[in-house]
Amino acid sequence: MINVKVTSQDVASRAGVSQSAVSRVFSGASASKATIAKVRKAADELGYRPNSLARAMITGKSKIIGLVVAYLDNQFYPIALQRLSESLQKQGYHILIFTAGNDAEATQKVIEELIDYQVDGIITASVGMSSNLTQHCATAGIPIVMFNRGQDGSGHSSITSANVEGGRKVAEFLTAGGHKRIAHIAGWEGSSTGRDRRRGFTEGLAANGQTPLDIIDGMFDRAAAAAATRTLMARSDPPDAIFVGNDHMAFAVMDTLRQELGLRIPQDVSVVGYDDVPLAAWGAYDLTTVRQPVNRMVEATVETILAKIEDPARPAQKIEIDGPLITRGSARIPKGWTP
Amino acid sequence: MINVKVTSQDVASRAGVSQSAVSRVFSGASASKATIAKVRKAADELGYRPNSLARAMITGKSKIIGLVVAYLDNQFYPIALQRLSESLQKQGYHILIFTAGNDAEATQKVIEELIDYQVDGIITASVGMSSNLTQHCATAGIPIVMFNRGQDGSGHSSITSANVEGGRKVAEFLTAGGHKRIAHIAGWEGSSTGRDRRRGFTEGLAANGQTPLDIIDGMFDRAAAAAATRTLMARSDPPDAIFVGNDHMAFAVMDTLRQELGLRIPQDVSVVGYDDVPLAAWGAYDLTTVRQPVNRMVEATVETILAKIEDPARPAQKIEIDGPLITRGSARIPKGWTP
């Protein structure tokens, strides 16, 4: 009771059985009713719980998933993290979490530490992987799933929303709304999400006979997005609509337009974001945006990684999940609009 | 190179030394220049990295800190998580993260799983601990630090901001501003933070000859806070100022006041929050609030838990860190106000 460490051996002695018997009871292997009862009783009395680390050593399965996440100030990620955590907990897995910005060096270090802990798999949220690192994980036999970021030819599985399609939807929506000078503050060019949304958007505009007024890389950063907004609005022909690469930046754009430049949204400028984080629905922003279906993305992520853990031979898959455009008050709504 | 698992034994063979020598090189114990070089070389060639789990088994130190966090939609916690993660990583520790709401049962389960993983310590962010659980951790010899939540008589260390003092500051500020009907949408009554802020606030009002117009428990929840706002404003003598128990709720209050009730802030109602999350500074809200100095709170948390890990005999300490009132545009600023 007062003893700090209770081992299966202790339980065995007290129950009058062998250590193996105790192990079998707790690992669900076969045992007679009688011994199960004896062991359970002794274990309860002693407060025994199996040591997960020792178990991990011998089985080679730590039941730990490494999670590397880049941004935590963008509300999208905490939400995703929460869902991931719940979902993995339910499956008996646990999350070893690391934060690493867009710093390749830091990412490298972090991933290696994850490997040291013998994680069964790694989920990266919006972080890139060098091919070097990829190799590392491959030889270590650790499956990787990229969440909200793809990487061509990396051989990793990835789960994203249908970003190209999403960009196109925004283009359709804004052109249908009669906008003639449409600008784009893009997500970071170094990310597949940023590039895909941009591509879908320009393609969508082209399909409607328009070209973007301007495209500026917002780096997924508030300050950069605010600066881009100023640049755009300082033009002699300022935009009448701005598609912003994610909600997090869109909020900065809206703040800048309203508080700093004294403009009205959507009367003077329409703003559309991407993600549909909870904050987008709050009254102060009421942002029209493309929804990334977090729940389904998380589900797919968990399924994918668990499947790959179970069968390492399973080929990588790139899953894209479609999300709707959610129309709110930040952008002019075309007459008779039905998405 | 292609081999999946490289052990210290493999390195030893290749370097022509014993396994102990390899161990000593990597654990920083003494070894001659010559062997260090040989071992390092062999290890590099094989891509060897020590197995943290095995190391944890033998040393009894996993270098893992368990983190249990309740709310992730309140921006305060992701930020704190990020800082905690960075700070602990720097000290060679890693975070096993769990989410658990205000559900005591879930908390229990989660903590037990943490113990199973032999974590060196546990940090709880805004989650309560039953005395039962407390006992559990104590016998397991695992130190606990409560972040942003205190618990009298629990014997745990806790790090909070000076909540009573903070509540008082708000009272002074609002009375100085000439407000006469001041209401409070409190943080959850079941939490020390909620209670302390409330107490400081009522004491502060009393010191200025006022009593709260009304106090409603907002449960740290947006919907509850919005409902409370409606209740307050439906009175025949609606408040001219509302102190809200944290920023997260304050945003909901502001949304309700402005979008739903068509009121102006601060002309019709002043709103003051608590936390000073980044979002509070964004243009759309521009919320006057009491800052919780996250950085210093995190520093103190890390220091406290590491100290307790190093010396388990060290007594629990309750640390309170003072934070300033940050005046912005959501509340009338008293003439000549200097905090």
Add this chain to the structure above:
DNA sequence: AGGGTTAATGCATTCGTATGCATAAGGAAT
């Protein structure tokens, strides 16, 4: 009652690293 089959259990070993102990090697001092 005896042979055969199945279920239960214990023994011994294993996972990969750290560490106490004993021994060997190297160096300094006389």
Add this chain to the structure above:
DNA sequence: ATTCCTTATGCATACGAATGCATTAACCCT
């Protein structure tokens, strides 16, 4: 050169649970 001390290194064992193998108990059938 001998002794003494320091520093390195290898050997063997330990951490705590899981598991293949061998043994034993239990049961069933004829």
